[in-house]
Amino acid sequence: MEPQAQQALKELSFVPPITEMESDVLTDEALSFILKLATRFAHRVPELLEAREARQAQFDAGATPDFLPDTAEIRNGDWRIRGIPEDLQDRRLEITGPPERKMVINALNANVKVFMADFEDSFSPVWGPVLQGQRNLTDAINRTISYNNPATGKHYALGDDPSVLICRVRGLHLKEKHVLLNGTPIPGALLDFGLYFFRNHKTLLENGSGPYFYLPKLQAHQEAAWWNDVFCFAEDEFNLSRGTIKATVLIETLPAVFEMDEILHALKDHIVALNCGRWDYIFSYIKTFRNHPDRVLPDRQVVTMEKPFLNAYSRLLVKTCHHRGAMAMGGMAAFIPSKDPEKNAWVLDKINADKSLEANNGHDGTWVAHPGLADTAKAVFDAALGERKNQLDVMREQDAPITAKELTEPCEGDRTEEGMRHNIRVAVQYIEAWISGNGCVPIYGLMEDAATAEISRASIWQWIKHEKPLSNGKTVTADFFRACLAEEMVVLKQELGETVFNGGKYQQAASLMEQLTTSDELADFLTLSGYELLD
Numbered sequence: 001m002e003p004q005a006q007q008a009l010k011e012l013s014f015v016p017p018i019t020e021m022e023s024d025v026l027t028d029e030a031l032s033f034i035l036k037l038a039t040r041f042a043h044r045v046p047e048l049l050e051a052r053e054a055r056q057a058q059f060d061a062g063a064t065p066d067f068l069p070d071t072a073e074i075r076n077g078d079w080r081i082r083g084i085p086e087d088l089q090d091r092r093l094e095i096t097g098p099p100e101r102k103m104v105i106n107a108l109n110a111n112v113k114v115f116m117a118d119f120e121d122s123f124s125p126v127w128g129p130v131l132q133g134q135r136n137l138t139d140a141i142n143r144t145i146s147y148n149n150p151a152t153g154k155h156y157a158l159g160d161d162p163s164v165l166i167c168r169v170r171g172l173h174l175k176e177k178h179v180l181l182n183g184t185p186i187p188g189a190l191l192d193f194g195l196y197f198f199r200n201h202k203t204l205l206e207n208g209s210g211p212y213f214y215l216p217k218l219q220a221h222q223e224a225a226w227w228n229d230v231f232c233f234a235e236d237e238f239n240l241s242r243g244t245i246k247a248t249v250l251i252e253t254l255p256a257v258f259e260m261d262e263i264l265h266a267l268k269d270h271i272v273a274l275n276c277g278r279w280d281y282i283f284s285y286i287k288t289f290r291n292h293p294d295r296v297l298p299d300r301q302v303v304t305m306e307k308p309f310l311n312a313y314s315r316l317l318v319k320t321c322h323h324r325g326a327m328a329m330g331g332m333a334a335f336i337p338s339k340d341p342e343k344n345a346w347v348l349d350k351i352n353a354d355k356s357l358e359a360n361n362g363h364d365g366t367w368v369a370h371p372g373l374a375d376t377a378k379a380v381f382d383a384a385l386g387e388r389k390n391q392l393d394v395m396r397e398q399d400a401p402i403t404a405k406e407l408t409e410p411c412e413g414d415r416t417e418e419g420m421r422h423n424i425r426v427a428v429q430y431i432e433a434w435i436s437g438n439g440c441v442p443i444y445g446l447m448e449d450a451a452t453a454e455i456s457r458a459s460i461w462q463w464i465k466h467e468k469p470l471s472n473g474k475t476v477t478a479d480f481f482r483a484c485l486a487e488e489m490v491v492l493k494q495e496l497g498e499t500v501f502n503g504g505k506y507q508q509a510a511s512l513m514e515q516l517t518t519s520d521e522l523a524d525f526l527t528l529s530g531y532e533l534l535d
């Protein structure tokens, strides 16, 4: 064993210890690289997270987010990002999904340009699947991936022209409790990044692609600078030229929308795009304004991209990106196909409307959650782009300036008892799935993942906090919520059937939901308490 690898095994520890079965992914050489990353960068993450808290304390005291006075020079400066590789020039349609074996093959074969393999919102980071996800992606990159479905006998293999692969790593708030550096769990983001980069960068580059990443849930440009340091270190370590790693940053927190120029600037050698992660963004609006009674959101169903604060976010993202030569990706409509043809036609109409709004705002591409939506979404962007690969040329100067007031506009709409009860059933079912190891599930015809479920549970917390009246005159209190939760558990048992209900972790999910919803402080992420319940 190389001396460096021996060192890695001394300083990193594993709980439980690495098994023979895991040593194909956790090789000595891979661990040596993870150790270098963790030693150099892990200690800066708590500082970044503390800065988030300090900022939130100001919002809690009544401040509202705004553009930063100290970085006006960056916003006013004349600079552009380094550039966009050929295989990322056309991103009109991207499919997303957790890195499960069948899903990876289906996504790479779908009628899309890019597959975002997701270790974040749609993934429950159980240790085994974290490692299996890495194996699946490496097999996909090596073009050796295949899968036999034992239930149907169907064989899955890659087609001739797989889509471009981008890996979304975990957010900075999530630790990987199975890997410790001097006794402290390392950031999940560093493990996901380190393994994917180490295992695949060479083959990706030989295949004419590259190590491409989606970075989720950033709240400040200092976090982008941290990622830039990680990327520079990784490139230097493997003698790769600056800018080999390419990143797309999700703008999915309210503070980050005020720092888009700064984020692009901090990562300018590496960044190629920003993306409107609308679900986390809505969740972040709730979190940021948790103490602001005038900014309590209505029923989740009415908070659509047509609402002024969300439309302003999409338009400002397009404008900022195009000004700097970066692509502006749209986000996810949560609808998924239905087996009922009439319902499915309705779903496709919704997809068409949502994607048309994005294309008209100037986005260069968008996301779908399911291959059955790909043709519809792609047709919208095909029509908008014409002969072009993207619409980087669209500047929409008529949008200037988009103000802080527009971005933080209160959102009109009803708060209903049915909306609240619906949120309870969705959140309980999603939490149950997540703590059982499944990060993305269809519930009542919608794709639910960590970001969408956060909205469901945080909305109720906010309604309780501000004792909001519902459209039927009742007031939302903790006791009222508890009574509704008990009743909705009975409904869920009926809907799911006794066998599924009793065989699942629904009681555990309900008690986590109760704890999250009635606590004095709004918990940062449901996945933090959820992770304590995971293997």
Ligand SMILES: CC(=O)SCCNC(=O)CCNC(=O)[C@H](O)C(C)(C)COP(=O)(O)OP(=O)(O)OC[C@H]1O[C@@H](n2cnc3c(N)ncnc32)[C@H](O)[C@@H]1OP(=O)(O)O
Binding pocket: 095, 096, 097, 098, 102, 103, 104, 106, 107, 110, 118, 121, 122, 279, 280, 332, 336, 368, 369, 370, 371, 440, 441, 442, 446, 447, 448, 449, 451, 452
């Ligand atoms: C807020 C955000 O962050 S959005 C991004 C994160 N969220 C996601 O990535 C959602 C990804 N989507 C999914 O996980 C799934 O579509 C779900 C869970 C919503 C529904 O999945 P299923 O219940 O399996 O759907 P369904 O039964 O209709 O699937 C039909 C086929 O499509 C495949 N499929 C469904 N979604 C996807 C996908 N996203 N990528 C690739 N294939 C998919 C299924 O594997 C299945 O394949 P098969 O016919 O070969 O067996």
Ligand SMILES: O=CC(=O)O
Binding pocket: 121, 250, 252, 276, 277, 278, 279, 280, 281, 331, 332, 451
């Ligand atoms: O990650 C995407 C989102 O909408 O959240």
Ligand SMILES: [Mg+2]
Binding pocket: 121, 216, 217, 250, 252, 277, 279, 280, 451
């Ligand atoms: Mg998200």
